[in-house]
Amino acid sequence: DGGITQSPKYLFRKEGQNVTLSCEQNLNHDAMYWYRQDPGQGLRLIYYSQIVNDFQKGDIAEGYSVSREKKESFPLTVTSAQKNPTAFYLCASTSGEGTDTQYFGPGTRLTVL
């Protein structure tokens, strides 16, 4: 089955530790996105990548980093510089030009203790 997978579903980390969230898609989509959602809030864009080896900052990139070495993979690292990392993180992808429909992975709930 084609889709987007994120792992793990739940993640707990101590304050000050970096943590990497996985996002993999087998939809052959060009563009991938990372969003953060806080309770009662909409999704806010962290980073996006329209093509392999290229990515752009979104609205709230500070304290986060990404890489796009493969088309299928777009991991997000939450660094110790992110002041409030506890949130629901969602990865999405689109096929690229001509379509705006985004397909989401199931999300990772990160809790920093």
Next chain:
Amino acid sequence: RKEVEQDPGPFNVPEGATVAFNCTYSNSASQSFFWYRQDCRKEPKLLMSVYSSGNEDGRFTAQLNRASQYISLLIRDSKLSDSATYLCVVKGGTGRRALTFGSGTRLQVQP
């Protein structure tokens, strides 16, 4: 001012009722519009795109008013399974490939 604004609700309606949600957006150059549905603690899923001429999908009707910069979603004959948060989503203007999400309107359909 938020780029995309929605009434957070909750809208509590009985089964079979008709309910409407509105959403306003601030960027007049916005190009594409969508309604997504998000169940509690789950990822958002596309409900429907919104076209200038209005469009309908079963019990759901979406309308776009570019002049007033608002989008609406009408749900007829509400079902218990319609209970969810409905996110208004806009594709931004010049050069912005990513989508901008509203905070969502929560709907609770009651038996």
